[in-house]
Amino acid sequence: MPVLNRVADLQPEIMAWRHDIHRFPELQYDVERTAEFVAARLREFGCDEVVTGIGRTGVVGVIRGAKPVGNGDLKVVGLRADMDALPIEEETGLPYASTVPGKMHACGHDGHTAMLLGAARYLAETRNFAGTAVVIFQPAEEGGAGAAAMLDDGLVERFGIEQFYGMHNGPGIPVGAFAISEGPIMAATDSIDIRIEGLGGHAARPHMCIDSVLVGTQLINALQTIVSRNVDPLEAAVISICEFHAGNARNVIPHTAELKGTVRTLTSEVRDLLEKRIRDVVAGVAQVTGAKIELTYERGYPVLVNHAPQSDVARRVARDVAGDSNVVAMPPMMGAEDFAYMLEKRPGAFIFLGNGDSAGLHHPAYNFNDDAIVFGTSYWIKLIESQLAAS
Numbered sequence: 001m002p003v004l005n006r007v008a009d010l011q012p013e014i015m016a017w018r019h020d021i022h023r024f025p026e027l028q029y030d031v032e033r034t035a036e037f038v039a040a041r042l043r044e045f046g047c048d049e050v051v052t053g054i055g056r057t058g059v060v061g062v063i064r065g066a067k068p069v070g071n072g073d074l075k076v077v078g079l080r081a082d083m084d085a086l087p088i089e090e091e092t093g094l095p096y097a098s099t100v101p102g103k104m105h106a107c108g109h110d111g112h113t114a115m116l117l118g119a120a121r122y123l124a125e126t127r128n129f130a131g132t133a134v135v136i137f138q139p140a141e142e143g144g145a146g147a148a149a150m151l152d153d154g155l156v157e158r159f160g161i162e163q164f165y166g167m168h169n170g171p172g173i174p175v176g177a178f179a180i181s182e183g184p185i186m187a188a189t190d191s192i193d194i195r196i197e198g199l200g201g202h203a204a205r206p207h208m209c210i211d212s213v214l215v216g217t218q219l220i221n222a223l224q225t226i227v228s229r230n231v232d233p234l235e236a237a238v239i240s241i242c243e244f245h246a247g248n249a250r251n252v253i254p255h256t257a258e259l260k261g262t263v264r265t266l267t268s269e270v271r272d273l274l275e276k277r278i279r280d281v282v283a284g285v286a287q288v289t290g291a292k293i294e295l296t297y298e299r300g301y302p303v304l305v306n307h308a309p310q311s312d313v314a315r316r317v318a319r320d321v322a323g324d325s326n327v328v329a330m331p332p333m334m335g336a337e338d339f340a341y342m343l344e345k346r347p348g349a350f351i352f353l354g355n356g357d358s359a360g361l362h363h364p365a366y367n368f369n370d371d372a373i374v375f376g377t378s379y380w381i382k383l384i385e386s387q388l389a390a391s
């Protein structure tokens with residue numbers, strides 16, 4: 001059976017929630033309005049518990065099934081959506097476009113939140129499962145590690161969560177299709193900040209200086225040899241230096257320079273290797289040039305690793321919703337996603353939901369596709385009803 005009839009009936013309402021959230025985008029942990037909206041809906045639906053303020057502005061709804069739980073059955077499953085928007089000026093021209101200058105829902109978290117609310121409504125209404133569904137609405141997915149903040153606040157322990165499932169819309173994947181693979185599918189993302197202190201001076205007297213610009217270029221070149229010469233060519237890795245700041249006059253060799261970049265990897269071994277080699281290269285260039293080079297290497301989101309058994313579950317449920325031919329394999333991506341923290345704590349799976357031929361994520365013309373709502377919402381419901389089926 002494909003999309004649930006009841007979900008098709010709920011679609012206009014879920015879409016209206018999405019448009020409301022879309023109008024008032026909020027960033028990072030400052031998702032007060034969205035969190036209030038979510039908590040109010042969850043209370044209306046009659047969730048058994050609605051807890052706010054987890055991970056600062058995260059919201060959790062607890063829905064207990066009506067069927068008895070058997071011994072040894074899975075008891076508690078967590079479904080996660082994200083609520084935050086991005087610091088981008090919206091250029092969609094939509095009637096429900098952002099009303100907040102410089103902020104927009106350009107990653108579809110408005111859609112994720114609305115779909116999970118739709119599922120919560122259905123599950124609270126029907127309760128046709130055993131055990132407990134925990135619906136999780138997190139802040140600060142976009143670089144703020146909101147998932148980690150909720151875990152630090154005892155998300156797993158307080159609600160007894162045994163498995164986590166997440167979903168993200170995927171532009172380029174047809175509406176009505178899903179994409180998933182087991183294993184590492186999204187990258188760990190680390191940041192590097194480099195401060196070079198050379199010796200400034202007159203542009204015409206370079207021999208009296210240590211040119212921080214030249215040191216910076218040598219460093220960038222040397223860093224680019226790490227992926228090409230140190231990493232196994234069959235492994236994935238990215239080092240991108242995206243900022244280089246130095247100087248403010250054409251005739252002055254600048255005393256200092258600053259570089260900033262990002263490091264992406266799909267395994268902890270390659271991640272460790274890159275960090276070590278970056279430290280070595282920085283030390284080596286400092287020695288060769290005589291500059292002082294300060295490196296701050298900060299580890300960000302971990303690799304998102306889909307667990308095999310739960311990926312099978314997700315695939316099976318997606319096929320049930322979308323049909324066999326509409327569930328495809330997802331090649332790993334070097335983007336990052338903080339749902340990875342949840343999958344470090346408990347087994348689970350992250351699936352991509354087709355958003356059709358839309359602008360890409362984080363683009364000012366991007367919009368979540370309302371036609372995907374019935375598929376995503378049905379997926380959540382069927383996931384709970386099948387994973388928490390009475391034995």
Ligand SMILES: [Zn+2]
Nearest residue numbers: 107142361362
């Ligand atoms: Zn995003």
Ligand SMILES: [Zn+2]
Nearest residue numbers: 107109141168
């Ligand atoms: Zn996102």
